[in-house]
Amino acid sequence: MDVNEFNPESLQGIAAECPGFQARATARAVTRYYNACFKPLGLTAEQFSLLVGIGAAEGATLVELAADAGVDATTLSRNVQNLEARGLVRAEGGRGRAGKRLNLTRSGRRLMADALPVWKSAKAELSRSMGEERLRSAIQAMAELARSAALP
């Protein structure tokens, strides 16, 4: 494209039809919403998700969790360190091939017991706002998009 023909009109509507822009915008909005919901518990949305992941797959390793969540393992490494420092997660085992086994501590399980109802009602409110069927369909569409973007 020639720089000389470059005009604002050629950029109109690009954001609105860009899957990347829309995926990030949606993640920002939804994450802000969940962050506010979990704030009284001292948790972020991502921390909640990570605790769920660790609690659901007891004794999983970083690499396994990273694959499940579609997060880079190095990202998870630091996020787990944070939860570990707060006493919510325990990591046992070293650096070798067997890997470090992650588990919720008693305190972590207690916090999750408080957090689950909050999560449920947060989702219920979203469901009320946009309709259960549309919400389910949005989740499905996002999963599909994530798969497609991961393949190439």
Next chain:
Amino acid sequence: MDVNEFNPESLQGIAAECPGFQARATARAVTRYYNACFKPLGLTAEQFSLLVGIGAAEGATLVELAADAGVDATTLSRNVQNLEARGLVRAEGGRGRAGKRLNLTRSGRRLMADALPVWKSAKAELSRSMGEERLRSAIQAMAELARSAALP
């Protein structure tokens, strides 16, 4: 919920049906994909989006751009500073109520001229992978979800 009844099963499937988890996972996957596409140009996906936003709305202020993109203005402030330091964006005007007017520099426009075809083919590949109709529908569903999460 009683801590004593807490078991891994109660956490099964939570991630899969959580709009927040899925929105973030999708944004990560799609952003990784676009980051790879734009890497040869020295741009990230977010930088591309921001340049598009600035180019499409000439002379817009931070606050206006932030509202358009659904990003916190303080986030945009630093992201713009980055582009400014690279000579892709020019900001004129001060801190007052009128605000700082943002524009692409000549170098920024040149870069966008190179980036647009890359963006087009990246989207086309996604479209090939999951089907044009499904992709459009996913974008629509994400926009809807973002609106719902922003309201409460």
Next chain:
DNA sequence: ATGTTTATACTGTATATACATTATTATACT
């Protein structure tokens, strides 16, 4: 005219994210 409110941008701090690289250890191979 002066003081108050308000809109705008910026800074401090913390989390989240990923790529490139390094350190460590278990497994495989000879």
Next chain:
DNA sequence: AGTATAATAATGTATATACAGTATAAACAT
């Protein structure tokens, strides 16, 4: 056994994100 390979976790660095708070200047009220 000893070495090479591969898997795992951690670190260095950079960007992205948002909230709380600060600085600045314009608009408004009295």
